[in-house]
Amino acid sequence: MAKAQVEAGAAGHGAEPRGKRTEAGEATYLIAIAEALWEEMERDERVYMLGEDIGAYGGAFKVTEGFIERFGDGRVMDTPIAEETIVGMAVGSAMEGMRPVAEFQYADFMSSGFDEITTVLARYHYRSGVPLPVVLRGPSGGGVRASSFHSINPEPWFAHAGGIKVICPAFPSDAKGLLKSAIRDDNPCMFLEHKWIYRRIKEIVPEEPDFLVPIGKADVKREGSDVSIITYGAMVHKALEAAENLAQRGMSAEVVDLRTVYPLDEDTVLRSIEKTSRALVLSESYRFLGIGAEVAATIAEKAFEHLDAPVERLSPPNIPVPFSPTLEDAFLPGVSDIEAAVERLSAW
Amino acid sequence: MAKAQVEAGAAGHGAEPRGKRTEAGEATYLIAIAEALWEEMERDERVYMLGEDIGAYGGAFKVTEGFIERFGDGRVMDTPIAEETIVGMAVGSAMEGMRPVAEFQYADFMSSGFDEITTVLARYHYRSGVPLPVVLRGPSGGGVRASSFHSINPEPWFAHAGGIKVICPAFPSDAKGLLKSAIRDDNPCMFLEHKWIYRRIKEIVPEEPDFLVPIGKADVKREGSDVSIITYGAMVHKALEAAENLAQRGMSAEVVDLRTVYPLDEDTVLRSIEKTSRALVLSESYRFLGIGAEVAATIAEKAFEHLDAPVERLSPPNIPVPFSPTLEDAFLPGVSDIEAAVERLSAW
Amino acid sequence: MTTELRQTDQGRPLPDDRLKHVLYLLRLCRYFDERMEALYRQGRLPGAIYSGRGQEGTHVGVASALEPDDSLFPTHRDLSAQLTKGLDLNRVMAQYWGRIDGYLRGRDGNSHVGDWFGHRTFAVISHLPIAYPVACGAALAYKRRGDKRVAMAICGDGSTSNGRWHEAINTSSIHRLPVVWVVNNNQYAYSTPNTLEFGVPTIAERAAAYGIPGVRVDGANVLEVYAAAKEAVDRARSDGGPTLIESVSLRWRGHAGHDPAKYMPRELLEDHMANKDPVKNFETWMLAEGIVTAGDVEEIQKRVEGEFEAGFEFAQSSPYPEPGDVTKGLWVEDGYWTSEPGRGGGTEAS
Amino acid sequence: MTTELRQTDQGRPLPDDRLKHVLYLLRLCRYFDERMEALYRQGRLPGAIYSGRGQEGTHVGVASALEPDDSLFPTHRDLSAQLTKGLDLNRVMAQYWGRIDGYLRGRDGNSHVGDWFGHRTFAVISHLPIAYPVACGAALAYKRRGDKRVAMAICGDGSTSNGRWHEAINTSSIHRLPVVWVVNNNQYAYSTPNTLEFGVPTIAERAAAYGIPGVRVDGANVLEVYAAAKEAVDRARSDGGPTLIESVSLRWRGHAGHDPAKYMPRELLEDHMANKDPVKNFETWMLAEGIVTAGDVEEIQKRVEGEFEAGFEFAQSSPYPEPGDVTKGLWVEDGYWTSEPGRGGGTEAS
Numbered sequence A, B: 001m002a003k004a005q006v007e008a009g010a011a012g013h014g015a016e017p018r019g020k021r022t023e024a025g026e027a028t029y030l031i032a033i034a035e036a037l038w039e040e041m042e043r044d045e046r047v048y049m050l051g052e053d054i055g056a057y058g059g060a061f062k063v064t065e066g067f068i069e070r071f072g073d074g075r076v077m078d079t080p081i082a083e084e085t086i087v088g089m090a091v092g093s094a095m096e097g098m099r100p101v102a103e104f105q106y107a108d109f110m111s112s113g114f115d116e117i118t119t120v121l122a123r124y125h126y127r128s129g130v131p132l133p134v135v136l137r138g139p140s141g142g143g144v145r146a147s148s149f150h151s152i153n154p155e156p157w158f159a160h161a162g163g164i165k166v167i168c169p170a171f172p173s174d175a176k177g178l179l180k181s182a183i184r185d186d187n188p189c190m191f192l193e194h195k196w197i198y199r200r201i202k203e204i205v206p207e208e209p210d211f212l213v214p215i216g217k218a219d220v221k222r223e224g225s226d227v228s229i230i231t232y233g234a235m236v237h238k239a240l241e242a243a244e245n246l247a248q249r250g251m252s253a254e255v256v257d258l259r260t261v262y263p264l265d266e267d268t269v270l271r272s273i274e275k276t277s278r279a280l281v282l283s284e285s286y287r288f289l290g291i292g293a294e295v296a297a298t299i300a301e302k303a304f305e306h307l308d309a310p311v312e313r314l315s316p317p318n319i320p321v322p323f324s325p326t327l328e329d330a331f332l333p334g335v336s337d338i339e340a341a342v343e344r345l346s347a348w
Numbered sequence C, D: 001m002t003t004e005l006r007q008t009d010q011g012r013p014l015p016d017d018r019l020k021h022v023l024y025l026l027r028l029c030r031y032f033d034e035r036m037e038a039l040y041r042q043g044r045l046p047g048a049i050y051s052g053r054g055q056e057g058t059h060v061g062v063a064s065a066l067e068p069d070d071s072l073f074p075t076h077r078d079l080s081a082q083l084t085k086g087l088d089l090n091r092v093m094a095q096y097w098g099r100i101d102g103y104l105r106g107r108d109g110n111s112h113v114g115d116w117f118g119h120r121t122f123a124v125i126s127h128l129p130i131a132y133p134v135a136c137g138a139a140l141a142y143k144r145r146g147d148k149r150v151a152m153a154i155c156g157d158g159s160t161s162n163g164r165w166h167e168a169i170n171t172s173s174i175h176r177l178p179v180v181w182v183v184n185n186n187q188y189a190y191s192t193p194n195t196l197e198f199g200v201p202t203i204a205e206r207a208a209a210y211g212i213p214g215v216r217v218d219g220a221n222v223l224e225v226y227a228a229a230k231e232a233v234d235r236a237r238s239d240g241g242p243t244l245i246e247s248v249s250l251r252w253r254g255h256a257g258h259d260p261a262k263y264m265p266r267e268l269l270e271d272h273m274a275n276k277d278p279v280k281n282f283e284t285w286m287l288a289e290g291i292v293t294a295g296d297v298e299e300i301q302k303r304v305e306g307e308f309e310a311g312f313e314f315a316q317s318s319p320y321p322e323p324g325d326v327t328k329g330l331w332v333e334d335g336y337w338t339s340e341p342g343r344g345g346g347t348e349a350s
């Protein structure tokens, strides 16, 4: 089980240069991501980055601060506001043997590059055999009062595209190890960083240059016996908090962190259900055809005999993420919603 | 239960002018769609059409043949190859009180207008209260040897957008009544025509100008007692064929045609499961996060106590639709696959 | 297809009372911008701010050329244009604080505001420049119905690199739609300078690629901006088709409240603040022309400050939306937007 | 930034053997196009066909200017350019019939072909012009690595209305990428004429909006096309940045096999077929220059017909893909594309 700590302050927007770990050696999720990028850029000169304002400015969230000074504008490329072309350029350069990592200023703007992502990037290898080692990364998710166009969880759209691995880490170590794996992977990968986590969560993160976390493997972040909470991203932290509260009341919830939402690690999920016989599928993506739909359907299909209660889904309604605190709080699943759902399931 | 007949010949690409019913009064699915458009254009002058080659040419599938002669190029507007702008124009004109019906040459090219569809069209009313009576229509689906870029089932992407009703009719009458409802609806609607059905299926279609089929209501196309097959689009016809074959062998399958995939008619689905206790969810969209995932998850969540077997999903794998007949046949669920699945479920 | 830097029009293109209104708007937008930034820095303003300071000449100038029935499709940077179009400051400020009396009932924040039913402004969407094609559609409706109305869309220099910009202008040119395309060239897209956005000296000259007139104006001169916009609006209204207007200024502040804009050369900024201040320029002219006295200006400033205070109070005392309403109004048939909204209990700050 | 209609270059821009090869290619592409249409009409060819007839001057001309290492990003209409780049007719035809020996192993059909590892051609994707941005990326790789290589992308006139067209050209201009942008202006996009696609007389003049050279050439004259392409390729190769080439011709057939193209004025087509036939034009010139004799031409034609027959036979006798392989090769680690493919049983027609 990973050790994590929730910072008191809000995420804010201030700069925080790469590599600034705490004295104890802890790294935030953001720093862990910057480290992964830095190390892979050092390791393999085919790796380069492109995106809006990632150069001198260091990126909207300052993930790439300091990179252009070290690697130059040939490998840290500021692009125009042209997302279709950012993706297309990544693809074309990958076809010629480079290993692009494209930053989207917000994951929301991945919809502006949707056609190149789903029509070219996701399908090209299946049709023609040309490997496309492309990583698309960007900050996703809500909870930071950024409203509809800066809070999206686009993972269901891209997980349905077929040919792109979709990664949604919740912890700094996982983020670092998975991003390094994604950059080394010969297939297209989408790496969705959760902006609520960026500066809130820190932990001791491995420093070995070959520290990798495998893509497509879930991780049990807390063992439990009564109910399995299957989740990913920021919701992992909500689930862990709920599990802690539930433990005080004598209930034992297991928290499975998917880490990769596509391909899905069915084995780990099913093993957990075999143990607990009860599943709460928790996802920050909209309920209708959100990641939870696939997880719930898979459990229903493959763990039917083990289930002692219906598979329950907890996720936001199918509406744009609203701005006002009262609305966003009502929109997002909260810790108490999770506790209530676990209690309902336990009572079945 | 709807009466339908499968034509012998292939779909082909030849022109077939609007309104050409058979002597017995039967209309193909394509003719039924053309009738709906024509009648609504006649009824309400705010209704207009825009799209590529829909004017003098009559559209790639000849759905709008004859329209420009009757309604003029002010109401039948040929656009440049600019899908983002087709959608944007539809939105802007709807904001000013018009009722646009935009044709995509193939539903595949909806991904080229994805951002305007999901970011503007799907969210604008929730945020601002401005009604957007926009219909986006286009030919979807495979089985006609048209390969990856002319065979897509994009409904999961758009059903996950939240603010767009997504309609996938299987029969001429449903197509006509649902398209008329969509044009009269004050919300954005996506109307996905299945190109395999266009000229293959015909039936007697009502001629009353106010013949409407409600959006969001499923329809039981064949009653049965052993297993429910929940499906939509071209797969309805495969399911009916399978059900017929199964009946010969003494098995009774119920076929539920969703007709609208979002919002989902949970009541009709759940009623069917209550009756049969066994669910086969059949969908032409990719398995992973395809429409089947949502249907299966819903059944697992809300009909748990009624289930005597796991909810089984049958759908194509998450790969681009391949061209070669051997591959496309292996890709698409076939009648025998459906029969085998029903038999598996019955044996549980 | 003229592309020229217009000289300041020394005549009086508008009646004096309208000129005074322009001065009021410039002062209002400037004051609003400064005060909101101060509140943001004090941690008293939630969400984001996108300063339009230094670009008021562009925003007030172009929007002043529109009639009430004309529509405006702005971006995050263009709140001053929306205020010019007539939006109520109280409701705008209620939006910033996420309150139910905001134009979008708390569903969106900051300058992502709009008032379609009232002042015909499109509720801003972040994705750039996603409202350009939508403006085409409004213009199409006017043209088809023979309405003598015009749509105007604004976006920034950086947004011109995006495909939608090209598609919308191209389509408007083919169908000679009554639309005015404005580019607020404030020389930066976030941290990205013009040279990394396009490979030509000016944006206005790109109008030639669409067979429409293109004009480049000095955003520091609100009258020059207004004159160009008026000509374009008149042309569109009389079925003369679209126009592209590039108005050049500088973004005086960072991209958003959190950005110190260290990438911007100090001298450039200082030059603009000293010599290209659209508010000061216009005020000086108004005083020189004797249209206003120093006393009038003071009065205007007082009015502006009063309105800001009132707006602030209004926003603070407006309740939050009812949490239970969060799912309402996705569909028209929910009736949420045609009924009184639920007002969710107490306020935070007042 | 020249935009001019080039005169036929009466000199010999290529050695005779290469000129003969050009004639062979023109004849091959023409014959292929005619025979495939005939097979389609007889119901003997599955899927779709997109005729490039009448545009061989454009396709053979531009692709002849590329070196083997240069990359080509074509569309559905540009098979002749891919054949010029060197694709094997046998494997192309196996693709049309959905067989395992097609370049894409039966996974795609018709002209949606490509041979990246061999002849550096991008496997065509329908969405227009989706390969333009991808060509930017290949060119970026060349530039970053200092490779003296060039990327060339082709699309049609109608595709220039799309946002991707603008984005890609704009980006290539900013970064002076070694890329050549070709527009095959065959005067129609499906049924849509130029006048409904853009509001300017020529596409080449739009190059000015990107600060790059634009040139308009006569697609009926393969040498003129070649000369313009060669100049552009050389410029790109020597770090001179991108060029836009508009090559004007006419689409002689319908958009695809099913389209009788009734919307096209008869006289326009007749004029082009009589006077602007790029194959006939070049052949006449070759005969007049004495580079080939009538006998040589006959021999070329024989060779072409023989190759077509052989391709047809090859395609018919190539097996279908193994149905069980349908899910393989989505991921690189499947190893499907680096191993021998399963060959699924008997053939249909032979």
Ligand SMILES: Cc1ncc(C[n+]2csc(CCOP(=O)(O)OP(=O)(O)O)c2C)c(N)n1
Pocket (backbone or CB within 6 Å): A052, A081, A083, A105, A109, A112, C077, C126, C127, C128, C129, C155, C156, C157, C158, C159, C160, C184, C186, C188, C189, C190, C251, C255
């Ligand atoms: C499609 C898209 N990509 C990225 C962004 C993120 N973004 C917000 S504002 C901005 C810069 C915009 O520059 P410009 O168009 O010049 O407008 P300005 O902010 O200078 O007024 C960027 C990149 C966006 N809003 N939309």
Ligand SMILES: Cc1ncc(C[n+]2csc(CCOP(=O)(O)OP(=O)(O)O)c2C)c(N)n1
Pocket (backbone or CB within 6 Å): B052, B081, B083, B105, B109, B112, D077, D126, D127, D128, D129, D155, D156, D157, D158, D159, D160, D184, D186, D188, D189, D190, D251, D255
């Ligand atoms: C984004 C997109 N929209 C629509 C289509 C459907 N479509 C295929 S070819 C074509 C016409 C293309 O015209 P043009 O670019 O002139 O090329 P041509 O076929 O004349 O060579 C259209 C609209 C498409 N392929 N891609």
Ligand SMILES: [Mg+2]
Pocket (backbone or CB within 6 Å): C156, C157, C158, C184, C185, C186, C187, C188, C189, C190
């Ligand atoms: Mg700017």
Ligand SMILES: [Mg+2]
Pocket (backbone or CB within 6 Å): D156, D157, D158, D184, D185, D186, D187, D188, D189, D190
């Ligand atoms: Mg064309």
